Amino acid sequence: MTDRLTYTELAVLMKKGAGVTVDPRDMEQRPGSAFDEYGLDSLGLLGIVGVLENRHGRALPADADRCKTPQEFLDLVNNSLMTGA
């Protein structure tokens, strides 16, 4: 288990937190695709941010829950975790 958030882990979080079933490869292969397209709403993303913050014991940037795409979100989360390490 890496510290970096992967598409696979993001898919698990989307399923668990928001009941959205999504193929991680689909998110990876279509980098421009938005959370909207997968049926994840803003509260769903906010919940995922909360889970990650609790898991890592630290806050993510304030705009984390405003990311529009999985790719944008992964970049932001991973950059934030790297710089904080």
Next chain:
Amino acid sequence: MRTRKARRTVVTGIGVVAPNGNNTEAFWKRTHEGMSVLDRVTREGCEHLPLRVAGEVRGFEAVELIEERFLVQTDKFTHFAMAAADIALDDARLGRADYENTPFDVGVVTAAGSGGGEFGQRELQRLWGQGSTYVGPYQSIAWFYAASTGQISIRGGFKGPCAVVASDEAGGLDALAHAARSIRGGTEAVVVGAAEAPLAPYSVVCQLGYEDLSTVEDPTRAYRPFTSDACGFVPAEGGAMLVVEEEQSARRRGARVRAEIAGHAATFTGASRWEESREGLAQAIIGALREADCAPDEIDVVFADALGVPAADRAEALAIADALGAHGKRVPVTAPKTGIGRAYCGAPVLDTAAAVLSMENALIPPTPNVFEVCHDLDVVTGCARPAELRTALVLSRGLMGSNAAIVLRCSTDPRT
């Protein structure tokens, strides 16, 4: 005024999720058979509480009926409402193809008595057990009174007027009246009703404060309104959703017109002031008759509120007499909710569903567990009573003091 009045509201679909059946057919079968399903409370975390008997919805598999992304962000009261709405829409044969080009023509109205207690309890336990960052964001919407209206609207794509009525148990009838007002104002159809899920630990503990709650252990004796054994009421889960439509619009699309919502009125007489509820309920009946342009002796059956508290039962019997005159002593009165319990705001909508089904089947369902009536009312007990029914009156009161009455007319009435 006259042109607005011309837009009549009719029931075209009935969806029920109740302790005696998770669909409308099962509900009606057990209702007209007079079967009581009141039973010991079995919900986890509730078994040791002083509330011993309730009407539990059993065998309801939300995961089989509702998409996961709606399930995770909603409480059980919304699961019941979404499932009942599906049944009602199916019953009305109102599908997406009928409204996808006109989504603003279809609205949603629900009533709620307490919102999502079970979901709220889980998140509050996380708050105190783990800290505020462990409370999920869906808490902000799931336990809210308006949750069922919002989720039914989003899930079905209904963009017409949406509302939630929080006006006590009688709000179930007020929601129907609100829907009728929307239809008079130009909306073509409204998905309307109420469902509740009050049988979870936090919710049950809240209800223990109600002095009118029955804590009797014997399911056959716990809820006996209009008798000298009356000892309070038994709560229930579930409820009903209806599809109501503007009559001409319903007929144009070939829908089956089941009954007209002909009149409604509501009054308020204060919490637990049952003696005063006599006048409040009588005024509600008179107002509903007036709006329906209905004479008292046209009422063929009364679905009573039947709280099961002696003072409240007396007030209701007197209110019926005050409003209907001599006819009040002759008209058949029934309270099928004694077989399933009171689902708060869902209760009067279940009664409305039962009233429409009674008119269609020419059969007045009985009042289970009630035998010796000690008021001057013709309460239907034992077996269902065959009767030609053209007009029904449904009554409801809430513990906080709301009173409401609604008049329903069967669709074969020559005036419709």
